[in-house]
Amino acid sequence: MGKLHIPEPEEALPGVELEDNQGLLQWISSVDHKQIGIMYLWMALFFMLLGGLGALLMRVQLAVPRNDLLSPEIYNQVFTMHGTTMIFLVATPAILGFSVYLSPLMIGANDMAFPRLNAFSFWIALCGGFLLYFSFLAGGAPDAGWFNYAPLNQRPYSPSPGIDYYCIGLLLAGSGTVATAVNLIVTVLKLRVPSMSLRELPVFVWMVLINSFLILAAFPSLNAALAMLLLDRQLQAHFFDIAGGGSSLLWQHLFWLFGHPEVYILILPAFGILSEVFQVFSRKPIFGYAFIVGSGMAIALLAFGVWIHHMFATGLGITVNGFFSASSLLIGIPTGVKIFSWLGTMWGGSLRFTTAMLFATAFLVEFTIGGLSGVSFAIVPIDWQLTDTYYVVAHLHYVFVGGSLFGLLAGLFYWFPKMSGKIIPEKQGKWFFWLFVIGFNMTFLIQHALGVLGMPRRVYTYPDLPNYTWMNMLSTAGAFIMGFSVLYLGFIIYKSIKSGKKAPDDPWNAYTLEWLTTSPPQLQNFKEVPPVKSFRPLRDLKQDNPNWQLQDDPWKID
């Protein structure tokens, strides 16, 4: 085993003297990537409860026709905050949390390249989130939808300060995200164990790397758009107000130039997580490593060439629509490569259905459904029928929940023993899984039908047309099952941390370097790292040392 000097991490900000057990202060002053990663995950869970509460409010309002529980004014704020929260304050931090926690561990580094920048990014993202929510107290939350179309986002149509908070909050959170992306790229490119070439990066780290470039390229156009909007609202500039010569389409171009890549930003790391989970629980290497990585790059590149598919109904003409139809259709191919490669990974393996693996398996079906409904929009005439209906709501939840969230949950169950040093009993995990999957499909499958039957999205109520009522009621019931399951998840996490069984260092007999550390890892992740010969360094190590002692599996194969 080659010895190797790895720089030691700083424990906290300079000037802060830490003793054991300083509790909260230790977290607040921490510059350790593991603690910051975990704080990101807590942030995601916290806002998930808030965003989910909003979702339940909406579902209650929509359970019956002509309901007047929520006024339209409130309903519009709720759905706007729900979408904005889920995207910017739940999915993004969760993605970053896993990236920041795991990337250094998986490449044999002791911390990020810029630990203090890392902490700074987290805290401004959190501040951005709180600022966004502060709008509720400051006279009204943003109410023009998460993509906030012009000219509805202008003063005359949305006079409350909510949209100003939207701009500032997202600028802060977005800057944090960009800074983290820079940090991750430098970390992955510069801090790897020297023997780990790019061809030996674990798939997850590859996805993080690609994703970080995607973030760098996508967020600036959002930031520019937000700055312009703020100028419009505060200094009477005329970017988006029509009377003053502005353009409503300019906002759409700038927003979706960010917005479409953003949705892939929220799925690529999930793809990475799933790739790790599939490998370990199939006991096989990923099928077509080069294809998995290459298709990730292809998706990232194509992501910048499809934004107009959110604008097919704006009347841009057949040539423009045709071009963006083609690029959107094409993006299905690299995604399909991934789906089939995962199936190929499972093929011929020895599959162990832990909770993590169950989520990964269910992902394959749910994401394919969501992806196929996405492809139906890429076929422009179908989009002309279905854009801005509940069919879109169904699509976006199948890809966000059935895609990103299932991936993240797989990751949560997979890495929980490493992060917390405790074990979630498989039985409880499986209960959660089934509740969540059933609730999820109940809520959103039927929404495809609602869209086809003519129900637009973002309506606070609807007339009692044939079939509308029972379909909406079913969806609401499903949402409550999901809500219950999320509460249950919170409960089992809490209980496991509090009084769970202690986790061994390598409970799943896994392949990558993070499992070489203790559970949870020490402040200094590694003192030495074995030479890396493939993208499964830990397996190589076990293979090379016949005496390697496997710890017992905490779960049994039945």
Add this chain to the structure above:
Amino acid sequence: MILVLTHINTIFLSLSIFQPASSQADHIATLTNYFIVAAAFILLVVTGLLIYVILRFKAKPGDAEPRQVRRNKKVEAVMIGVPFLMVAGFFIYTINVMQEVHPPAGNQVPDVIVTGHQWWWEASYPGTGAVTANEIHLPVHKKVLLQFSSSDVIHDWWVPELGPKMDMMPGRKTHLWLTINEPGVYEGACSEFCGEQHAWMRIRVVAQRQDEYERWLQQKSQPAQEPQHPLALKGEAIFNLATCGNCHTIRGTAAQGQSGPDLTHFASRTEMLAGMMPTTEDNLRDWLTDPQQVKPGAHMPRFIFEQDSINALVAYISGLK
């Protein structure tokens, strides 16, 4: 099984994109059906493979480590090749349907100009004096051209049975072609979020045979009927006094406002407030008593009227056939 299928079938044959009533919607529905078949095929392949893999390769106690296969060129070729062919096919078909459904408007004079307002639709018929709101009459079997724009924020025209959506944007003109197959009443809704009452910006298209349509157009080009009943006459006076005319037009009178729906033939529309409720005297009375109670956010202020003033107004307005 068949029972379930027929039941599902009847569901989708109620107001829906699978009940096309115009040749444009026909084209789209056919394309959609092909897509559903292709998508079902893909989903079946994925789930089928998955179920097979799960049943066949589930770990058994004492399993040795499986063979460490890394790739397989043939499989890779198929998983790229087949989707590519499907996608290419659909792309060509897409372009065809787009050209069928949405050719450019050229310089043709539109049959109807529809303008979106927060939260109602204004429809005017160029070449005639007819202006109406929320209920739009169109002839069948004729390829009509609709021109769209908006007076405030973005709205979006959508009548599922008649086919494609089209955004209505301030400062821009968009258009749509429609060839309606059958006379009937078709329901739709504004499909771009446009603020507080986006939910109650519904639309109704009444498709009529050419001769009926022309009769309707002729009748709606006329100025409003003179009120006869004394109560209605009193209502007219109140209408003028209360500055209703600043926002509403009643052709043939002094009321020439532009920011609210044209009321010249209000009473011949079956629904009021953009599909929110049927046009009845009771509903009208509620509306005039306090608009914000009925449709919160609507851009019509509350007037404080005596009860009999309201009755007079109701009598006047509900006589505007």
Add this chain to the structure above:
Amino acid sequence: MENRLMMFLVIGTEAIFFLSLIFAFVYFAFEPGYDNHTWQLLNIKSTGIFSVLLFASSFTFWRAEKSYKKGEVKRLKRWLFATIGLGTVFLFGQGREYWSLLHEDLTISKNNFGTSFYTLTGFHGLHVFIGLVILAIVLKLAAAGDFDEPDSSVINTVGIYWHFVDVVWLVVFTVVYVLPGVLL
């Protein structure tokens, strides 16, 4: 090395930010309602001169780097000082231009030319200002003797940023001041 990579990534995203602003400017130039008269208020000559000064600051900075590599700390300080001076003069020029345009009644809310003009040049000015602050800090550190050994990547990293700010101005000047006169 990590610093340099970081700075390249940062200017990469900054470049896209400016591209978005430029996109807005160009977009408006092709919208109906664009009016070329406002553009004629700009004084290309004087702004051109100040631009040359800004470009010159790239040269002085390059000299500063050279001196640093050779270990000539004194020269380093002198060139840094010159760079800051040129940058400050440029900002002064921009302020003067804003002042006179405001007197001609071209404000940010006058029309969409004013809107995108002030936003684009304003954000560039902000970047120059940030650059000046960083340069001032570097100068202070140099004075304190932090750069007596030629093994730090700080100067080099700051240089990447400063040259970037100049290149952005080259593009902005071309798009805002020159091209409308040539094309429209």
